Amino acid sequence: MKNVLVRRSVAGLSLAALTAFGLVSIPSAARAAVEEGMIAGQYAISSGNCEGADVGSFEPDGLPWTDNNAPVSKNTSGSATFTGDGEGDTVAATTSTSASITASPIGSGPATITGSASASASALASNPETACDVNAQTQSVAAGLFTLTQPMWVTLTATGQGHRQGRAAGASYVGIGSAQGMGGWLGEGYFGLGFGGDGLMVSASNRGSSVAATLLPPGRYGVAFLAVALAETDQPSGEPDEFGSSTAHDGSASYTGNFKVEMKPAGTASAVTGKGAPLVQFAERDCANGNVSVALSKKTVKKAKRVVFKVNGAKATVLKGKGLQGKKPKAKTVVLPTSVSAVTKVKVKLILANGRRWLARWWYRPSMCGGSARGYMGGGRGPVHTARAPLPLGTVFVPDLEEHPVEKQLVRRSALGLAAGALAVAGLSATPMPAGAAIEYGEVRAEVGFNKWGDADCAIATTPDSGSVELVDNGVPVSQSWNRTGTVTIPGNPADVSDLSGSSQVTASLTPIGAGRATFTASVSGSASASSDLADGACSGEASSRPEARAEFDLPQPMWATITGSGDGAGAAQAMIGDIQGSVAAVVVGTRSEGSASILLPAGPTQIQVQGQVRVDTDGPARTRSYAGSFTIELKPVGDAPVPGPGPGGAASAVSGKSKGVVILGARDCATGSVSVDLTKKAKKKATQVLITVNGAKVAKLKGKKLKPRAVVVPAARSAAAEVVVQIKLKNGKKATVTRSYLACS
Numbered sequence: 037m038k039n040v041l042v043r044r045s046v047a048g049l050s051l052a053a054l055t056a057f058g059l060v061s062i063p064s065a066a067r068a069a070v071e072e073g074m075i076a077g078q079y080a081i082s083s084g085n086c087e088g089a090d091v092g093s094f095e096p097d098g099l100p101w102t103d104n105n106a107p108v109s110k111n112t113s114g115s116a117t118f119t120g121d122g123e124g125d126t127v128a129a130t131t132s133t134s135a136s137i138t139a140s141p142i143g144s145g146p147a148t149i150t151g152s153a154s155a156s157a158s159a160l161a162s163n164p165e166t167a168c169d170v171n172a173q174t175q176s177v178a179a180g181l182f183t184l185t186q187p188m189w190v191t192l193t194a195t196g197q198g199h200r201q202g203r204a205a206g207a208s209y210v211g212i213g214s215a216q217g218m219g220g221w222l223g224e225g226y227f228g229l230g231f232g233g234d235g236l237m238v239s240a241s242n243r244g245s246s247v248a249a250t251l252l253p254p255g256r257y258g259v260a261f262l263a264v265a266l267a268e269t270d271q272p273s274g275e276p277d278e279f280g281s282s283t284a285h286d287g288s289a290s291y292t293g294n295f296k297v298e299m300k301p302a303g304t305a306s307a308v309t310g311k312g313a314p315l316v317q318f319a320e321r322d323c324a325n326g327n328v329s330v331a332l333s334k335k336t337v338k339k340a341k342r343v344v345f346k347v348n349g350a351k352a353t354v355l356k357g358k359g360l361q362g363k364k365p366k367a368k369t370v371v372l373p374t375s376v377s378a379v380t381k382v383k384v385k386l387i388l389a390n391g392r393r394w395l396a397r398w399w400y401r402p403s404m405c406g407g408s409a410r411g412y413m414g415g416g417r418g419p420v421h422t423a424r425a426p427l428p429l430g431t432v433f434v435p436d437l438e439e440h441p442v443e444k445q446l447v448r449r450s451a452l453g454l455a456a457g458a459l460a461v462a463g464l465s466a467t468p469m470p471a472g473a474a475i476e477y478g479e480v481r482a483e484v485g486f487n488k489w490g491d492a493d494c495a496i497a498t499t500p501d502s503g504s505v506e507l508v509d510n511g512v513p514v515s516q517s518w519n520r521t522g523t524v525t526i527p528g529n530p531a532d533v534s535d536l537s538g539s540s541q542v543t544a545s546l547t548p549i550g551a552g553r554a555t556f557t558a559s560v561s562g563s564a565s566a567s568s569d570l571a572d573g574a575c576s577g578e579a580s581s582r583p584e585a586r587a588e589f590d591l592p593q594p595m596w597a598t599i600t601g602s603g604d605g606a607g608a609a610q611a612m613i614g615d616i617q618g619s620v621a622a623v624v625v626g627t628r629s630e631g632s633a634s635i636l637l638p639a640g641p642t643q644i645q646v647q648g649q650v651r652v653d654t655d656g657p658a659r660t661r662s663y664a665g666s667f668t669i670e671l672k673p674v675g676d677a678p679v680p681g682p683g684p685g686g687a688a689s690a691v692s693g694k695s696k697g698v699v700i701l702g703a704r705d706c707a708t709g710s711v712s713v714d715l716t717k718k719a720k721k722k723a724t725q726v727l728i729t730v731n732g733a734k735v736a737k738l739k740g741k742k743l744k745p746r747a748v749v750v751p752a753a754r755s756a757a758a759e760v761v762v763q764i765k766l767k768n769g770k771k772a773t774v775t776r777s778y779l780a781c782s
Contacts, residue, residue, distance in 0.1 A: 069142035073180030074098040077112030077133035079157075079173065086127065086168035088118035101137050101180065103147065109136040114174070120167045127168045127269050127286070129159045133176035135261065142182050142299065149297040151178050153208060153263035158288035161269050166285060170269045179260035184252060187302035191249040192631075198291030202284035206265035207620055208293025212257060244621055248631025251302065259297060265289040315339075316384045316396040326376030328400065330384060331369045338365040342387040347372055348380060374400065475549055478507030478587035482540035484520035484562075487578040487653075491526055494575035498522035498536075507544055507587055509554070515543040516583075524577040524654075531569055534577035534654045538564040544585035544646065551592055554671040558585040560609055560648030561664035568654040578653035581607075581663075586645040593639050596672045596779045599623050602630035607650035607663025615642055625665055636674070636780065644669060674706060674781050693774040698723050699762050701774060702747075706781035709754030712747055713762060719743045725765040730758055754781040 076098025082090040091114050101108040113132040119125065137151035153176040161168065196208045267287045274282055315336040319329040330345065342356040352372050360368070374380040380400040387393055481504040488496045502518035517540070524534035544558040562581025603609045603625035614620030614637070621635035650663045698719045702712035713728055715738070725739040730752050738748070752758040757780050764772040 070101070070103045070139060070180045070182045073101040073137075073139075073178075075101050075108050075110045075135050075137050075178040077110055077135065077174065077176045079112060079114045079131040079133065079175075081114055081116045081129045081131060081170070081172045083118040083127070083168055083170045086118040086120045086125075086170070088116055091116045092131070092174075096177075101139065101178065103139040103142045103149075103182070105138065105140050107136060107138040108178075109134065110176070111135075112174075112176075116172075118168050118170050120163075122163065122165070122167060124163055125166050125168065126162045127159060127166060127170045128162075129170050129172040129267070130157070131172050131174035131265070132156045133174050133263070135176040135178050135263075137178040137261065139180075142184075144186060144301065146301070147299045149259060150295065151261045152292065152294045153177060153261045154290070154292040155206060155208075155263040155265040156288075156290035157204065157206070157265040157267040159203070159267040159269045159286050160288065161286045164285050166269055166271075168269055171266075172268070173264075173266040175262065175264040177260060177262045179258065179262075181256060181258050183256050184254050184299075186254055188252050188299045189249060189302060190252050191247065191296075191298045191300075193296040193298075194244070194246045194293055196244040196291065196293045196635075198289070200287065200289035202267075202287030203270060204265070204267040204287030204289035206263070206289040206291035208261075208263040208291050209622075210259075210261050210293065210295040210297070211624075212252075212259045212297060213626075214255060214257060244633060244635035246621065246623065246631065246633035248623055248625065248629060248633075250626055250629035261293065261295045263291050263293050265291055315386060315394060318382065318396075318398040321374065321376075321380070321400045324376075326374045326380075328372045328374055328380070328382055329369055330372060330382065332367060334365055334367045336386070337361065337368055339388050339390075340386050341389045344383075344385040344387075345370055345372055346383040346385070347374055349383075475507075475509045475546070475587050475589035477589075478509070478546065479504040480507055480514050480516050480542045480544050480558075480585040481505070481583070482516040482518040482542050482562075483582040483584070484518055484538035484540050484564075485580045485582060486520075486522040486536050486538075487580075488524045488534075488575060490576050491574040493528075494524055494526050496522055496524050496577065502540070507546060507585060509546040509549045509587070509589070511545055511547045513543055513545040513557075515541070517541045522577070522579070524575045526573075526575050529574070532573040532575055533570075534566065534568040534573070534575060536564075536566050536577045536579040538562065538579045538581045538650075540581040540583040540648075542583035542585055542648075546587060546644075549589045549591070549671075552673060556587070556613075556644055556646075556669040556671075557667070558611070558646035559664070559666040560584065560646060561662070562607070562648055562650045563660070563662035564650045564652045565660040566652045566654045566656075567659050573654075576654045578651060580649065580651040582647065582649055584645065584647040586643070588641065588643050591637060591639050591642050591671075594674045595637050595639075596634060596674060597621055597637050598632065598634040598670045598672070599667060600630075600632045601625055601646075601665060601667035603648075603663065603665030604628050605650070605663030606658065606661035607648065609646070609648040609663065609665030609667070611646045611667040611669060613637070613642065613644045613669055615640055623667070637671075672779055674779060694772055698764050698772070699726065699774060701760060701762065701776040704752070704758070704778045704781065706754065709752045709756075709758075709781055711750045711752055711758060711760050711776075711778060713750055713760065714747050715743065715745055717745050719745070722766055723764050724767055727763040729761045729763075731756075732759075752778070756780050 076096035078096045080092035097112055099108055099110050111134045115130045118127045133155050135151065135153045137149065139149040140147045155174050155176050157172045157174050159170045159172045190212055192210050192212065194210045198206055200206060267289055269286045272283050272285055317331040321328050332343065337360060340360060343360060344351065345353040353370055372382060382398050384396045385393065482502050484501060486496060486498050488494050499520050501520060502516060505514050505516045507514050519539045522536040524536065526532050540562045542558065542560050546556045547554045560583040562583050564579040564581045566577055566579045597613045599611050599613065599621055601611050601623055604627060606627065608624060608626050610622065610624040612620060612622040621633040623631040623633050625631055646667050648663055648665055650661050652658055652661050697716055700714040700716065702714055704711050715726065719726065720743045723743055725737065726743065727734065728736040728748065728750055730750055735750050736748055750760060758778045759775065761773065761775045766772060
């Protein structure tokens with residue numbers, strides 16, 4: 037059992053592989069938007085060579101849930117003990133899971149799904165020389181299928197906590213995607229986004245936080261929260277294993293993710309803000325042309341002297357004098373043209389007759405109406421007919437939610453074994469680097485691939501695929517572009533021909549990896565087309581574009597890693613960074629998507645990867661597709677490392693605001709977590725009071741004789757980020773504020 041699960045774990049962390057297990061058998065309440073929902077736990081503990089009973093099952097133990105605002109939770113646990121031939125050779129293995137979910141009604145208005153998922157696994161040996169090979173793995177998941185009847189902006193938010201020790205791993209994820217598209221062996225790791233890219237996924241492993249947003253057209257979708265954990269015993273080989281250890285013989289892992297999925301109809305506006313909000317009425321955006329109507333009541337017109345309307349900072353209309361008041365005051369409505377496909381910020385500035393000024397603001401999300409959203413998204417995806425191997429970094433197995441009984445998929449594919457294995461090692465083979473390079477491996481590759489299926493005699497002829505170009509951490513951009521064609525034919529029928537083509541482009545750069553900050557940037561784009569001369573030929577073909585950039589290196593100390601990215605088109609792109617096991621940040625973007633994630637990485641081996649994907653086939657609804665995405669991954673040190681500003685300390689933001697020369701916000705001392713706030717000679721001359729707060733809490737108030745040149749040590753918890761705000765009352769009656777944010781030190 038263990039060998040099968042571990043071998044298959046190279047596929048990485050399974051999101052929707054687990055998103056749907058059991059869903060087909062549990063109906064939801066009548067007329068509920070969530071058609072099938074389950075919250076469940078699943079575990080397996082086994083040994084192939086020691087006495088003891090295997091426990092657990094691939095069958096899920098779950099409860100139904102639906103979108104009725106009722107919270108549902110589920111816990112599971114398992115344990116087993118195995119005994120070897122040697123004296124005192126025993127292994128105790130345990131697993132536990134917990135999950136919760138609450139969903140508001142999903143319909144024509146805003147909806148929210150919140151929840152959490154936790155998973156723990158341990159396999160602990162009484163003897164470091166144990167001969168027992170024991171494997172304990174578990175996962176908790178809340179998942180469901182639902183239908184959107186109109187375009188919706190969807191935002192995923194995730195935070196995670198976790199730890200692992202020895203031979204163990206884990207992570208947590210949240211994802212949403214097309215129910216039809218969440219299927220097949222997606223060999224390039226696109227987490228169930230399918231060919232059309234209708235979906236999102238973010239990771240929140242240890243000390244991680246992620247957010248991503250996209251516009252989903254009407255259709256059927258799956259959503260899932262997931263936490264996974266794996267632990268095992270084995271004899272160390274003296275060389276780093278798949279868990280990054282050369283000495284560990286057992287291990288434990290525990291991971292928790294907290295998740296939120298927010299859905300808002302296209303064109304939805306924010307709440308009106310500003311002191312002028314009661315005086316102005318904003319209408320919903322006209323979904324057809326993007327126009328926004330702003331109404332001023334008779335009372336507002338009577339009070340106002342001048343009204344300025346701005347759209348995204350640009351002046352649109354000004355009303356004053358007779359243009360505002362007319363012969364006598366009466367209610368007015370102003371129509372402001374805006375772009376239907378863009379986020380729009382509308383400001384209304386009112387100057388009243390008494391001299392007061394009021395401001396009202398309203399944000400509008402982009403609008404996609406009727407069929408335009410589906411056409412823009414590029415339609416659905418074609419079937420995946422063959423498995424891809426080996427699977428690269430972050431690949432997941434995702435069963436088709438609509439076409440396959442998921443219980444059978446789990447048993448047949450041993451989906452539980454996908455839980456945690458080689459999320460960061462699969463597919464990253466070593467390549468010698470030039471002398472003096474800090475990274476062990478780096479490349480960009482603009483790959484174009486083809487596939488065929490159908491009659492056994494079908495043949496495919498292609499032009500050569502690309503090689504790869506070496507990527508070094510010297511800050512110099514490296515690029516590759518590739519075009520490729522292919523033809524699928526069958527002997528005896530010259531009319532049965534499928535033409536395939538694709539293009540792929542990638543550009544990436546990596547600044548030097550060391551004790552200071554480093555930045556990885558990558559942009560990927562591609563297109564693919566597939567056409568067949570016969571509507572019902574014996575052969576079918578597929579074209580795919582797979583640009584990617586990746587690197588392996590050793591972090592000399594713990595680092596904060598932050599991913600930001602965006603993408604658009606009929607495809608998908610992903611960015612990931614992580615250590616060998618467990619600590620991984622990931623963002624997957626589809627059509628009109630953007631996202632970010634941050635995580636604290638330990639010192640040691642680290643992998644980084646950006647991939648794009650476009651696929652079409654001759655059996656699918658779309659014959660031509662394209663996609664483009666870009667990502668930036670920033671590494672910022674914790675501990676004693678150079679950062680902007682005076683002295684060493686935890687990585688900090690730039691200083692914002694003006695202190696009039698009264699104070700200087702220094703660096704963070706990561707030995708204690710404290711921050712230095714230095715008062716200058718100007719403090720006594722210019723200020724009457726200095727108030728210092730950390731994360732909103734007052735820590736010091738200085739006035740009188742205390743306003744002299746001095747260093748104020750501001751305490752802050754080492755393990756938490758800190759925002760230091762200094763508010764200064766000046767002798768001329770004015771106020772000044774200066775702010776600086778600091779990353780956590782541990």
